[in-house]
Amino acid sequence: QPVDNIDALFNWIRGLGGEVHAEVKVDSNGVRGLYATKAIATMENIAAIPSAAIINAGSFLESFSVPTLTVLREWKDPHSRFKPYIDTWPGPDAVLNSCNMAAKYAPMWKNEHWEKTALEWDSFLLSLHNGSMNVDLEYTVKEVVGNQPVSLEDLRYACAISSTRYVSTTRRKRLLMAPVFDLANHERDCDNMLSTYEGEDFLYFIAAKDLQPGDEICYSYGALRDDYAVAHYGFLPRLEDPPRLSLVDHRDFKPDVPYSHDEPPSEEPFVGTPEELRAELQRLRSIRNHITGTPDALPPQPRGQDPIYDLLKDLEARRLNAIDYEMARIEGLLRGKEEL
Numbered sequence: 095q096p097v098d099n100i101d102a103l104f105n106w107i108r109g110l111g112g113e114v115h116a117e118v119k120v121d122s123n124g125v126r127g128l129y130a131t132k133a134i135a136t137m138e139n140i141a142a143i144p145s146a147a148i149i150n151a152g153s154f155l156e157s158f159s160v161p162t163l164t165v166l167r168e169w170k171d172p173h174s175r176f177k178p179y180i181d182t183w184p185g186p187d188a189v190l191n192s193c194n195m196a197a198k199y200a201p202m203w204k205n206e207h208w209e210k211t212a213l214e215w216d217s218f219l220l221s222l223h224n225g226s227m228n229v230d231l232e233y234t235v236k237e238v239v240g241n242q243p244v245s246l247e248d249l250r251y252a253c254a255i256s257s258t259r260y261v262s263t264t265r266r267k268r269l270l271m272a273p274v275f276d277l278a279n280h281e282r283d284c285d286n287m288l289s290t291y292e293g294e295d296f297l298y299f300i301a302a303k304d305l306q307p308g309d310e311i312c313y314s315y316g317a318l319r320d321d322y323a324v325a326h327y328g329f330l331p332r333l334e335d336p337p338r339l340s341l342v343d344h345r346d347f348k349p350d351v352p353y354s355h356d357e358p359p360s361e362e363p364f365v366g367t368p369e370e371l372r373a374e375l376q377r378l379r380s381i382r383n384h385i386t387g388t389p390d391a392l393p394p395q396p397r398g399q400d401p402i403y404d405l406l407k408d409l410e411a412r413r414l415n416a417i418d419y420e421m422a423r424i425e426g427l428l429r430g431k432e433e434l
């Protein structure tokens with residue numbers, strides 16, 4: 095994640111009439127992020143991002159070919175008007191999610207839903223790359239970038255960039271790629287907010303509490319659970335206390351209903367009659383048995399050799415830790431009920 099081109103980005107934003115009261119630094123874990131450069135009071139702007147700097151990459155109603163090809167077109171064009179923005183994107187080796195995670199990792203999810211999702215992304219991008227006319231695709235590769243050579247790796251990269259960096263606002267339900275704002279890292283309880291992006295040609299990134307110079311500027315990507323964060327953003331969020339079950343291990347998870355940020359699984363601890371508690375315990379035990387009973391599809395790797403392998407093993411450990419915590423809590427509830 096380069097920091098060399100950040101000054102050029104901020105100068106470009108200011109030249110277009112925008113404001114930025116932040117700088118970019120890399121933390122001790124190697125994660126690039128946004129930090130306040132002055133005291134910013136509650137409801138003041140962290141940044142004002144001009145619409146001329148924002149890539150409008152499609153809508154939720156279209157397939158992911160639209161943001162993927164929109165990013166691909168701008169990334170391939172040496173004269174793109176978004177060049178100062180594109181130059182700050184992480185390179186192909188520094189961005190990761192389901193779009194560009196190789197298919198060999200799919201069984202390492204040890205979960206049917208995530209394995210299927212990984213393979214679906216793979217075949218979707220393969221068919222987009224094959225370029226065959228498909229009536230369900232809004233654009234083909236050639237329609238967007240013409241005869242330029244495009245590799246499958248290019249498409250995987252463009253897909254990963256767009257899906258880890260877009261945002262939609264409360265009123266304008268577009269996939270917006272907003273420079274400066276998209277340098278803010280996720281923190282679930284972070285209340286910094288985006289303006290509705292209506293009536294003015296600026297998207298405002300607004301402080302929800304007083305910020306001091308040097309404070310990291312976060313943004314909440316949603317109620318992200320560990321597995322969802324790995325699949326969509328390629329990272330494990332901060333470990334919470336008590337640990338939270340992964341999305342696919344939560345009682346509210348329904349594999350056939352697409353996940354909605356507006357209706358995340360309940361954060362309330364499960365309670366119920368002794369029969370319901372025993373059924374929940376049994377459900378968690380069978381997930382646990384499935385995880386521990388599924389051998390790794392890849393040979394063991396020394397830590398640090400393969401960051402994707404490490405990430406998926408860390409996710410597995412997080413899932414087991416959260417399941418164990420929840421099972422112990424439910425067993426405690428059952429014991430309490432028996433004592434009554």
Ligand SMILES: C[S@@+](CC[C@H](N)C(=O)[O-])C[C@H]1O[C@@H](n2cnc3c(N)ncnc32)[C@H](O)[C@@H]1O
Pocket residue numbers: 095125126127184190258259276277278279280281326327328329330331332
């Ligand atoms: C919108 S970008 C945020 C800025 C990003 N760090 C950068 O330098 O381009 C989203 C990506 O940032 C990283 N990220 C976001 N929040 C994070 C966090 N809390 N811990 C570690 N990485 C995080 C992930 O790689 C994610 O895909």
